[in-house]
Amino acid sequence: MQYLFDESGRRYLDGFGGIATVCCGHCHPEVVAAIVDQAKRLQHSTILYLNHAIADFAEALASKLPGDLKVVFFTNSGTEANELAMMIARLYTGCHDVISIRNAYHGNAAGTMGATAQSNWKFNVIQSGVHHTMNPDQYRGVFGSDGEKYAKDVQDLIDFGTCGRVGGFMAEAIQGVGGIMELAPGYLPAAYKAIKKAGGLCIADEVQSGFARTGSHFWGFEGHGVVPDIVTMAKGIGNGIPLGAVVTTPEIAQVLTHRSYFNTFGGNPLCTTAGHAALKVLEKEKLQENAFVVGSYLKERLTSLKEKYEIIGDVRGRGLMLGVELVTDRHLKTPAKAEILHVMEQLKDVGVLIGKGGFYGNVFRITPPLCFTKEDAEWYSPSSVCILVFLTRRVSYVCRLPCRRHGLQLVKVVKPCPPLPTEPMYYIRILQIRLLR
Structure with missing residues (x-):
């Protein structure tokens, strides 16, 4: 509901x-039933021992992604997912520099806070190796809806702010915390091209725009006609249950086999069961x-x-x-x-x-x-x-005023209005009258 x-x-x-975060509705009976059933069988073990809850959901999740994006790492949140994605990109490329977009939000840990580009969400912690490129904002940006012009700043940043090579580029298809800001058309394809040329990996932050929320596509990046190297997700993946994931290719995922990577609660059976149930509801109810x-x-x-x-x-x-x-x-x-x-x-x-x-x-x-x-x-x-x-x-109205040069001219006049009423019932009564009409 x-x-x-x-x-x-x-x-x-x-x-x-x-x-x-709530994708298929609060307290959806099928999601609740799946969680209760799983809790009766296995509440927690460890990802060292595979179980159907984690394996089945990973397989179902990978089937929703394009290309060779088939390896799934489960986390507990979007912050964790983005931290892992940045680490994978740096390990795979051997380059520490990562580029993100101004006005972006990618998490609240030290690394993701570095990738976040809003002072409102950043503490004074060490945030090395992250560069912020121009925001392709169609409403306030200098180039309007011309995505390719904004993307030129990515190339400039690579040329003049790095050694010419980068580890990765992280971007949301629609900036959530940034104010539901859609990236200008043509931006992502051009930016991805510049990053690939510099040897970097492209990371799609789908924490908010993923899981069918944009309607036209299951993932936000699909609306831009690109295929990233790494996709991160959280929020809608669990319908409110703490769950996140990183999905990448088998080749890129190999870098984590060089050391021991472990997440105690990532892939918890209860959480992955909730995620799998939510995914089934999304498909069944055509959400x-x-x-x-x-x-x-x-x-x-x-x-x-x-x-x-x-x-x-x-x-x-x-x-x-x-x-x-x-x-x-x-x-x-x-x-x-x-x-x-x-x-x-x-x-x-x-x-x-x-x-x-x-x-x-x-x-x-x-x-x-x-x-x-x-x-x-x-x-x-x-x-x-x-x-x-x-x-x-303010109340504005249009009137005709004489003009020596153009004759009668339309002019908008702004007139002050009384202060807002403070009683909540005043608005409720107005609303009821409007609905009755």
């Missing part, structure tokens, strides 16, 4: 999915198709709101991984930091939960469970309308 309940029993529509249909519908509704309310600067994303960026000035793209907090609180008061992200904290992150329906989207959209009407704090 796509709902959460508080201690009083009040129901909330979950528009955040535990940070893009990828649902993410595409419902996500497209919701994005269309949100885009229509953008045309009406100037506080919405951008609507972006794919499937059920959508972002709505709020600004106080569309021309200057001034982040609406305070306003977004008001919207979140008011949406919560009318029964809708949502997340926020982006470097400035002014982007709604809409990543609900993939069982989200059109009816849920219908509830979400008018809820947003009611809040936006009062949040904008």
Whole structure:
């Protein structure tokens, strides 16, 4: 289900999915049953002894990936997965330098914190060997939607920031923490080409964009027409159970046989059973198709709101991984930091939960469970309308004013509005009236 309940029993529509983690719904009976059954048989052993829970899921997972990506290493989180991927790339290439994109988020351990490129998420720890390239941001970037122009910075970074060789390149197809920022079209193919030329491995961070969330494809990188050397994943893989994975090729995986690599809880039978059950539900209930249909519908509704309310600067994303960026000035793209907090609180008061992200904290992150329906989207959209009407704090209208040079000219006049009402029931009543219409 796509709902959460508080201690009083009040129901909330979950528009955040535990940070893009709950893929097939909260407490899905088939996932719960599989976990309970596994707990009765084997709760934990060690990956030194294979069991069907880990072997069967690894086989099923590898079947969802293209090319020769067939070797699976299980971890407990996305941070662990990305740490392992970076280590594999460095061991395989013999080069320490790794490139990631500005505005990216890859984890909170020392290594992945180095690859993360937002000061909000970085402590002052040793973070050597990581270089950050220009962010191919279609909304705020200098080259707009021209991905190949952004990718030239990758080559420049290799030429002038390294010895000419790199260990790897890590990128999210859609930056999650970065504000549901889609990489500009053409960027990844061009960036991958530059990395390959420099002897590096390409790592796809699918922690948030993987597992059917984008709708059009099972993995986010597939939407860019590339095949990485290493794929990392977490969040949706376990439907809320702590689980992550790194998938690579047999040739690359050989580097871990030179020493003993071990993860005590990675591949735990309970976790891999949950992951396998969630994967079966995704396929059985056609949740990828649902993410595409419902996500497209919701994005269309949100885009229509953008045309009406100037506080919405951008609507972006794919499937059920959508972002709505709020600004106080569309021309200057001034982040609406305070306003977004008001919207979140008011949406919560009318029964809708949502997340926020982006470097400035002014982007709604809409990543609900993939069982989200059109009816849920219908509830979400008018809820947003009611809040936006009062949040904008300004009423704009168009009038004709005389102009000596051009005669009558359309001019937009901005008029201040009264302060926002603070009583939650005020918004609820407005919402009820709108729904009745």
